[in-house]
Amino acid sequence: MAEAPIATPIEPPPLPHTTRPLHNLPPPFTHHALEPLTQGAEALVYKTTFLTPHTPVVVKYRPPKPYRHATLDRRLTKQRLLAEARSLVRVKREGVHVPGVLGADWEGGWLVLEFLEGRSVRGVLDGWVKGRGEEEEEEMKGLMRRVGKEIGKLHGLGVCHGDLTTSNIMVRTPTFISTSTSTSTPTASSPLHGKQTPSTLREAAMCGDEEPPPHPSSSSSSLLLHGDIYLIDFGLTTSSIQDEDKAVDLYVLERAFAATHPAAEPLFHQVLASYGEWGGKGARSVLRRLEGVRLRGRKRSMLG
Amino acid sequence: MASVKTFTLPHYEAYPVHVALFTDVTNAPFLRSQLLDANPDFDYAFLDASMILSPSHLLSATFLALHTFLSAPTRKKTRTPHSELVFRLSPNNNIGESYKKFGIADNTANVIAVKLPLCPSTSTSQDASSEGNGYEKDEAITAESVGKHLGDVVKGTSVGLREDGDELGAWCDVEKVRKVYKLGGGEGQKGKKSGVANGHGEEKEGEEKKEMESVILGTIALKGS
Numbered sequence: 001m002a003e004a005p006i007a008t009p010i011e012p013p014p015l016p017h018t019t020r021p022l023h024n025l026p027p028p029f030t031h032h033a034l035e036p037l038t039q040g041a042e043a044l045v046y047k048t049t050f051l052t053p054h055t056p057v058v059v060k061y062r063p064p065k066p067y068r069h070a071t072l073d074r075r076l077t078k079q080r081l082l083a084e085a086r087s088l089v090r091v092k093r094e095g096v097h098v099p100g101v102l103g104a105d106w107e108g109g110w111l112v113l114e115f116l117e118g119r120s121v122r123g124v125l126d127g128w129v130k131g132r133g134e135e136e137e138e139e140m141k142g143l144m145r146r147v148g149k150e151i152g153k154l155h156g157l158g159v160c161h162g163d164l165t166t167s168n169i170m171v172r173t174p175t176f177i178s179t180s181t182s183t184s185t186p187t188a189s190s191p192l193h194g195k196q197t198p199s200t201l202r203e204a205a206m207c208g209d210e211e212p213p214p215h216p217s218s219s220s221s222s223l224l225l226h227g228d229i230y231l232i233d234f235g236l237t238t239s240s241i242q243d244e245d246k247a248v249d250l251y252v253l254e255r256a257f258a259a260t261h262p263a264a265e266p267l268f269h270q271v272l273a274s275y276g277e278w279g280g281k282g283a284r285s286v287l288r289r290l291e292g293v294r295l296r297g298r299k300r301s302m303l304g
Numbered sequence: 305m306a307s308v309k310t311f312t313l314p315h316y317e318a319y320p321v322h323v324a325l326f327t328d329v330t331n332a333p334f335l336r337s338q339l340l341d342a343n344p345d346f347d348y349a350f351l352d353a354s355m356i357l358s359p360s361h362l363l364s365a366t367f368l369a370l371h372t373f374l375s376a377p378t379r380k381k382t383r384t385p386h387s388e389l390v391f392r393l394s395p396n397n398n399i400g401e402s403y404k405k406f407g408i409a410d411n412t413a414n415v416i417a418v419k420l421p422l423c424p425s426t427s428t429s430q431d432a433s434s435e436g437n438g439y440e441k442d443e444a445i446t447a448e449s450v451g452k453h454l455g456d457v458v459k460g461t462s463v464g465l466r467e468d469g470d471e472l473g474a475w476c477d478v479e480k481v482r483k484v485y486k487l488g489g490g491e492g493q494k495g496k497k498s499g500v501a502n503g504h505g506e507e508k509e510g511e512e513k514k515e516m517e518s519v520i521l522g523t524i525a526l527k528g529s
Contacts, residue, residue, distance in 0.1 A: 027375060028315040049314040051363040052468070082529050089522035092515075093487070100518030103367065104525045107379065112525075114518065 023063050026108035034059065042080070042235065047115065050102055056115040057102055063109065078106040080235065085111055087159055087237040096153045097172075097230045116230050118173040121147065122166035122260065124224070129261040139225040143171065144267045146229045148274030151249070154231060156280040160245045162236030165256040171227040243282065247289035248298045250275070254290075306455035308447045309465035311363060316370050319441060322419040322450040323362070325353065325471055329460035333410040346457070349386040353414035354477040355393070355406050355484070357517055359469035364521050365392040366418065373422060373439050381528070385420045385439065395485050395523050405484055414475040417454055421445045478513070485520050 023044070025031060034046040043062045050057040062077050064070075085104050092098050103112035121143075128140055147169060154161065161168070238245065250272070257268040272290075276283050308324045329335075338346035356362050369389040372379050382388045382399055394402035408415055423442035455462065465471050481487075 028371065030315070033315065051313060051360050051367060053312070053314055055360070082526070085522070085526055086529070089519065089526060092522060093519045095515075101522035101525050102364065103521075104529070105371065105375075106529055108375070 025061060026105070026110055029059060029061075029110070040235070050112050056117075058099070058113045058115050060111045060113060061109060074107070077109045081106050081109060081111055084234045084237060087234050087239070088113075091154060091157055091159055094153070094157050096157070097150055097228055098234070099230065099232060116170050116172050116232070118171050118224070118227055118230075120167050121169040121171060121229075122256070124171055125166060125257070125260045125264050125267075129263055136225070140267060141270050143225050143229070144270035145274040148271040148276075149278045150229045150231055151253075151271070152275045152278030152280070152283060155246045155249070155275075155282070155286065156278065158239055158241050160238050160240045160249050161231060161234065162238055162249070163233060164231075164249045164253045166253070166260065167256075168231065168233045170230040170232055171224060172230050173224060174227045243286045243289040244293075246282070246286045247293045250286070250290050251293045251298055254294075306451045306458065306462040307464040308451040308454070309469060310447045311359075311366075311469065313363060313367050313370070316367065316374075319370055319374075319421050320447075321363075321366050321370075321421070322445070322447050323465065323469070323472070324417045324451065324454050324458075325463040325465060326415045326417070326454075326458050326460035327353075327413065327463055327475070329413055329415045329458060331457075331459040332408050332412045332415065335415070335458065336408055336410060339407070345453070347384065347386055347419075348454075349389040349418040349420075350408045351390065351393070351406055351416040351418065352408055352412050353416050353472070353475040354412075355481060356416060356472055357476050357478070357481050357513070357520060358473040360517060361393075361520060362416065362418070362472055365389055365524060366420070368392045368524065370420065370422075378438070385422045386418070389418060389420065392524055392527070395527065397528060413460075415458065415460065416472060417458070419445060419450045478516075481520070482516065485523055487516060487519060 025034065025046075029046075029048070034048045037045045037047050037058065039045060043060045046059045046061065048057060048059055049055055050059075062081060064073050064077070068076070081104065085101050088098050088101050092100055099114040099116055101111065101113060104110070124143070128136065150169075151161075151164070240246070253271070254268050257264050257271075272287060276287060279286065306324050306326070308322050311321045311323060313319070313321065335346070335350055339350065351362075366389055369385055369392050372381070372388055372392075373385045380388055381397075382391050387399065387403075390406050391399050391402045393406045396402075421442050422439045423445075425438045425440045463471055
């Protein structure tokens with residue numbers, strides 16, 4: 001037996017040349033003014049101010065990917081960024097609660113979005129499961145009905161979210177809380193205020209954002225349950241008239257509920273009930289389709 | 305001497321923007337003719353105050369105008385920074401139409417004047433090409449110089465602006481703005497009805513204006529995409 005020839009060590013290919021900065025922020029943004037919030041596979045998310053020094057915003061920056069051809073990279077970045085931004089503006093115009101778009105540069109790869117103060121539904125659910133107070137049952141149900149309403153409105157417009165998880169649904173702190181508690185009981189509200197969940201948070205689990213919430217029995221947290229529901233992170237959004245895509249949206253959310261805690265699962269029925277009311281004509285058939293998706297999983301056209 | 309408020313936009317701190325508001329302006333035709341003659345002394349963005357919903361509305365267009373003129377391969381659509389500002393306010397891509405809708409007309413009484421601290425690069429052509437934009441900061445432009453010149457040429461009452469500049473939206477004709485940006489008319493009627501039921505009405509109106517502003521900012525940010 002001849003000995004196998006020793007392979008020459010494999011060297012990583014040199015970094016391809018790119019004209020855009022690599023994890024350096026695009027001008028005019030600089031690192032000292034931006035506070036990193038989170039990052040996903042495609043985008044880096046920062047918090048900063050925009051237009052006035054006291055308007056908090058989120059900057060979502062899609063850095064160039066050096067392993068792609070520069071032309072292709074620019075085109076993909078532009079397409080995805082614009083798909084997200086256009087969808088946000090379109091559904092905002094129709095009255096769905098989503099963060100507003102304040103600025104965009106599709107050549108530079110950044111998008112400026114409204115900053116929402118509050119917490120994700122995932123965080124709220126986790127807190128609710130931990131210290132489950134029966135008196136909050138009704139409030140949670142109300143919250144879930146409003147979640148279903150927002151999704152129904154979105155789907156009614158023929159827009160699918162594409163990544164509908166509990167981390168991508170925010171409960172916005174009602175304005176009267178931030179004004180009233182800041183004067184009367186600053187200490188009680190501080191855990192809530194200290195925790196600001198980013199609005200374009202794709203991988204909420206990644207950044208360890210969901211630390212134990214404040215005691216659910218405290219007044220500020222039950223007041224939080226009255227906050228408005230906002231859908232965030234439209235990075236994977238598609239315009240679709242197909243029931244299948246909408247049903248998959250709901251299915252993904254259902255799985256996210258089930259993954260939180262068995263106790264959270266009944267709450268999802270509230271979401272569906274409210275969805276049926278607000279989703280317009282198509283809602284019935286979407287819900288019927290959901291039955292089918294449940295049986296087979298979300299990938300329909302998987303062959304081989 | 306007109307009262308001028310200087311806005312410092314986050315991320316473009318080096319380029320303070322000077323804004324002045326005038327009411328009861330009587331010489332709008334004169335100001336407009338100077339713009340049409342491209343008189344270099346009248347290099348301002350003169351805007352119709354009834355078309356500006358809020359300070360954010362104006363500042364957003366200002367930011368975009370600055371950004372297009374200062375980013376490395378320039379993506380300007382118009383000749384000067386000030387015309388870019390007017391153009392950026394408009395929801396469509398017609399420059400002339402932007403001026404008709406947002407710029408001053410002969411009968412405009414309430415005027416917002418904006419001065420951007422930019423001037424064509426005086427450096428050698430080689431430098432300009434390396435930067436690629438041909439515009440740089442004009443150090444000569446200060447709040448005093450702008451206020452003095454505007455006070456001399458604009459015949460009207462100068463209105464002082466507070467820190468947040470809320471006065472900029474005070475002369476807005478909301479229905480006109482709604483029409484230009486093609487925002488649903490149904491909401492307007494609802495707003496009027498709830499306005500009658502006092503107390504809650506004002507709060508709701510503010511909320512509605514916020515929603516409107518958000519959609520408008522999105523529209524102008526995505527223009528040209």
